Amino acid sequence: MIFLYAFLFGGLVCLLAQLCMDIFKLLPAQLVVLFVVLGSVLEAFQLYDKIIAFAGAGALMPIASFGHSLTHAAVEGAMNTDYLGLFTGIFDLTSTGIAAAIFFSFLIALVCKPRG
Amino acid sequence: MEKSIFKKVLDRNTIKRPIFLNSIKAFLVGGTICLFAQGILWFFKDLLNIEKDKAISLMYIVIVGITSLLTGIGIFDKIGQFSGAGTIIPITGFANSMTSSALESKSEGIILGIMSNMFKLAGAVIVAGVLSAFIVGNVIYLFR
Amino acid sequence: MFARGKNSIEFNNVFLRSSATISGPRERKGPLGKYFDDSYENSYCGEESWEKAEIRLQKDAILCALKKLGLKIDDMKAIVGGDLNNQIVATNYASRDFNIPYLGVYSACSTCTEALIVGSLLVDGEFGENVLVVSSSHNSTSERQFRYPTEYGGQKPNSMTFTATGAGVAILSSVASPIKIRRATIGRIIDPELSDTQDMGRTMAPAAAMTLKQHLEDFEIDINEYDLILTGDLSKYGSEVFLQIMKEFNYNVTTNHNDAGKMLYDLENQEVFAGGSGSGCISLVSMGYIVDALKKGIYRKVLLIATGALMNPIMIAQGETIPAIAHAISLERSKQ
Numbered sequence: 001m002i003f004l005y006a007f008l009f010g011g012l013v014c015l016l017a018q019l020c021m022d023i024f025k026l027l028p029a030q031l032v033v034l035f036v037v038l039g040s041v042l043e044a045f046q047l048y049d050k051i052i053a054f055a056g057a058g059a060l061m062p063i064a065s066f067g068h069s070l071t072h073a074a075v076e077g078a079m080n081t082d083y084l085g086l087f088t089g090i091f092d093l094t095s096t097g098i099a100a101a102i103f104f105s106f107l108i109a110l111v112c113k114p115r116g
Numbered sequence: 117m118e119k120s121i122f123k124k125v126l127d128r129n130t131i132k133r134p135i136f137l138n139s140i141k142a143f144l145v146g147g148t149i150c151l152f153a154q155g156i157l158w159f160f161k162d163l164l165n166i167e168k169d170k171a172i173s174l175m176y177i178v179i180v181g182i183t184s185l186l187t188g189i190g191i192f193d194k195i196g197q198f199s200g201a202g203t204i205i206p207i208t209g210f211a212n213s214m215t216s217s218a219l220e221s222k223s224e225g226i227i228l229g230i231m232s233n234m235f236k237l238a239g240a241v242i243v244a245g246v247l248s249a250f251i252v253g254n255v256i257y258l259f260r
Numbered sequence: 261m262f263a264r265g266k267n268s269i270e271f272n273n274v275f276l277r278s279s280a281t282i283s284g285p286r287e288r289k290g291p292l293g294k295y296f297d298d299s300y301e302n303s304y305c306g307e308e309s310w311e312k313a314e315i316r317l318q319k320d321a322i323l324c325a326l327k328k329l330g331l332k333i334d335d336m337k338a339i340v341g342g343d344l345n346n347q348i349v350a351t352n353y354a355s356r357d358f359n360i361p362y363l364g365v366y367s368a369c370s371t372c373t374e375a376l377i378v379g380s381l382l383v384d385g386e387f388g389e390n391v392l393v394v395s396s397s398h399n400s401t402s403e404r405q406f407r408y409p410t411e412y413g414g415q416k417p418n419s420m421t422f423t424a425t426g427a428g429v430a431i432l433s434s435v436a437s438p439i440k441i442r443r444a445t446i447g448r449i450i451d452p453e454l455s456d457t458q459d460m461g462r463t464m465a466p467a468a469a470m471t472l473k474q475h476l477e478d479f480e481i482d483i484n485e486y487d488l489i490l491t492g493d494l495s496k497y498g499s500e501v502f503l504q505i506m507k508e509f510n511y512n513v514t515t516n517h518n519d520a521g522k523m524l525y526d527l528e529n530q531e532v533f534a535g536g537s538g539s540g541c542i543s544l545v546s547m548g549y550i551v552d553a554l555k556k557g558i559y560r561k562v563l564l565i566a567t568g569a570l571m572n573p574i575m576i577a578q579g580e581t582i583p584a585i586a587h588a589i590s591l592e593r594s595k596q
Binding site: 118121138 | 308309310311404408409410411412413414415416417418419450452453454459462465466470497500501504505508509
Binding site: 014028056090096097108111 | 148
């Protein structure tokens with residue numbers, strides 16, 4: 001079932017984003033910033049974890065989950081240590097994604113050539 | 117005086133985007149990408165019995181790797197043109213923005229080209245995410 | 261030369277003595293492909309980078325136009341030209357080895373006609389017998405500079421135009437030749453207060469209309485003076501706006517208008533959204549097809565109105581609108 005919900009929820013988020021892009025004429029950069037902030041704000045209501053539980057990758061894949069992970073890790077860091085934990089913990093959950101993107105981007109840039 | 121003529125004609129000739137069709141394409145491709153990612157997650161978590169958080173990390177690595185590869189061989193931009201938000205919103209958008217920036221600047225060398233330009237498009241996401249996490253994090257911290 | 265009306269010039273003794281066009285692969289596959297002197301199969305044009313490819317296109321076109329006359333670069337009194345790159349580097353570097361006086365000019369996609377006007381002034385002003393004019397654009401250098409990396413997966417809307425890959429050269433001369441350059445109108449900057457960089461065609465249409473109106477008034481001629489009025493990069497949507505604005509000015513431009521952006525590509529079957537754009541677009545169409553048609557007598561008089569958007573991404577990000585300009589120059593069969 002989670003496969004179906006992953007497809008439906010992920011698709012729905014993309015559909016809403018596409019509507020924002022076409023109706024409000026947003027550029028990709030603006031769109032992505034909007035969704036990251038949205039994911040971050042949802043964490044305030046502790047909603048995002050519940051969404052991940054039922055939609056799986058459908059909630060993990062959209063860039064909103066990036067905002068959620070950053071916020072979640074910052075709060076965890078602050079709770080577990082002290083206020084400084086907001087800064088020390090913030091990239092805990094997202095470091096894998098960023099590191100992987102840097103690694104693969106560099107590798108591909110060395111090996112491939114843009115096709116225009 | 118002519119400005120009012122221009123405005124009149126331009127307003128009369130606005131370009132309509134195929135909003136409905138674009139939304140369907142975004143839904144289908146975005147949903148499929150998430151479905152595929154769910155499959156990868158299932159493979160690591162349920163088939164190989166890897167612990168949940170590690171499995172999620174592995175899922176991200178695989179998706180980012182595939183996106184970078186597709187960007188490098190020149191297919192991803194064609195998929196992106198078709199699906200719009202369907203590929204921009206999932207982490208594929210983030211990975212593609214980094215790989216395409218790095219790849220494009222290859223002609224300026226490794227340091228001044230690839231390394232200096234990698235975050236040109238992705239920088240906004242990371243900055244916005246961190247700022248937002250800090251502000252919201254502060255609010256949550258104060259309330260608990 | 262004489263000044264005519266408010267913004268126009270009439271030349272006495274300027275001819276189009278030779279021309280050449282070198283294009284990229286997509287332009288070769290378009291409806292006018294067979295009119296180009298040569299094309300590359302791949303937009304790298306055998307070079308290491310997009311910028312070097314555009315330089316190569318210009319150099320090839322320059323040497324081709326000279327070869328047709330059996331002349332050398334030293335027979336040219338000056339080079340006038342431009343392109344879309346920052347600091348017009350493609351033209352700078354292509355002209356680097358030629359060791360003759362060089363005037364780089366820029367008006368975005370209107371660079372083609374601006375360069376022809378400046379070149380004609382030099383010839384008619386008797387600076388020299390022959391002046392070489394060049395302009396070009398390259399899809400990838402343009403995407404990279406004004407928009408996104410070429411492999412980026414962002415979605416381009418249907419209003420976008422496709423920057424053409426190609427270079428066009430004209431050798432202007434006081435030596436009598438089958439094609440004469442008689443009239444030109446220097447454009448004024450027209451800003452219709454739009455700021456969508458993905459919708460350039462419509463943004464530039466008012467500038468084209470204003471220049472055409474001024475041209476007709478300055479020379480006291482009517483719309484049917486020309487067999488063809490060829491606008492630069494208005495493409496599908498901009499052309500419609502242009503025709504409607506001309507109608508508001510009481511000029512009925514019906515059968516004798518076309519747009520280089522619509523002619524260069526097959527809009528139905530080639531993935532070019534609303535059509536072609538770039539200083540290379542009208543350059544390829546005019547120096548390739550129009551010159552050929554004039555020589556064959558298909559047209560007697562053609563007016564080229566190239567249009568350009570004078571903005572950059574920084575000004576747009578600062579909330580500015582897009583100012584446009586259109587320079588016009590006529591090509592006609594000389595009476596001989």
